[in-house]
Amino acid sequence: MPHKHELPPLPYAYDALEPHIDEQTMRLHHDKHHLGYVNGLNKAEDELAKARDEGNFGLIKHWEREAAFHGSGHFLHSIFWPNMAPAGNGGGQPSGDLANQISQDFGSFDKFKAQFTAAANAVEGSGWALLVWEPEGRHLSVLTAEKHQNLTQWSVVPLLVIDVWEHAYYLKYQNQRAAYVEAFWNVVNWSDVAERYTAARG
Structure with a gap:
């Protein structure tokens, strides 16, 4: 029989991302x-x-x-879940190799943030926005996914993802997805993203 998948524990307390995510x-x-x-x-x-x-x-x-x-x-x-960290540990901007790659591939961190934010807000219905490493071209890209599996590309490695299904934000933000996406930047765990980037580059 196939290996049984298990729910991974949260890497922090349920209230650790307050007030940004309740x-x-x-x-x-x-x-x-x-x-x-x-x-x-x-x-x-x-x-x-x-x-x-x-x-x-x-x-x-x-x-x-x-x-x-x-x-x-x-x-x-x-x-x-590990892409996020409690306030004080999350947010801000990346540093080191990841920051350099973002600047190279998007022009600047602010331009990357603007594209990622716009992509997340533009997902039709339920889905995700993703910062990915594209190994064939050896560059970063922003993609979206409808549901979980549609509009994605083969071979890319997700580094930073945001869930924009309504269940991710509706209790606190109702239909204001843009407010939730903006709040997400306060809890991004750039250390985790950087580790994924290093591993993906090989």
């Missing part, structure tokens, strides 16, 4: 929504294993879609 949202988002993606991925992988054992692939399209949706949801959330 405790109630973090509890629901992590304990309910992310867990739902973990369970959905495990279910899909179990059903695909069952299909292989029985040689019955009548529902292959359904379970492959489920694996893509829930798997992408699980993996992106597993990046999202």
Whole structure:
């Protein structure tokens, strides 16, 4: 049977991102929504294993879609939580090699921030904005994803992600996604992003 995926613990307390992201949202988002993606991925992988054992692939399209949706949801959330840090540890700007790469690829940090913010605000419906390392061209890019898995590119490595599904912000910000995206910059954990960048570059 496939390896069982598990919900990773939050790397900080539920209220650690206050006032930018509220405790109630973090509890629901992590304990309910992310867990739902973990369970959905495990279910899909179990059903695909069952299909292989029985040689019955009548529902292959359904379970492959489920694996893509829930798997992408699980993996992106597993990046999202450590991408953030409590006030005092989060926010500001990156330094070192990551800062240099951002300036090289976007013109400046402010230009990158403007593009990332605009991309996050422009996602249609539910989805994500992502800063990624593109290994083929060896440069950073900003991408968006609808749901968790649509509009993405093969081979890229996500470094910084923001969840713009309504469940990520609606309790505190209602329909004001732009206010939530602006608040997100106060909790970005640039140390985590930099570690991902170093690992992705190889």
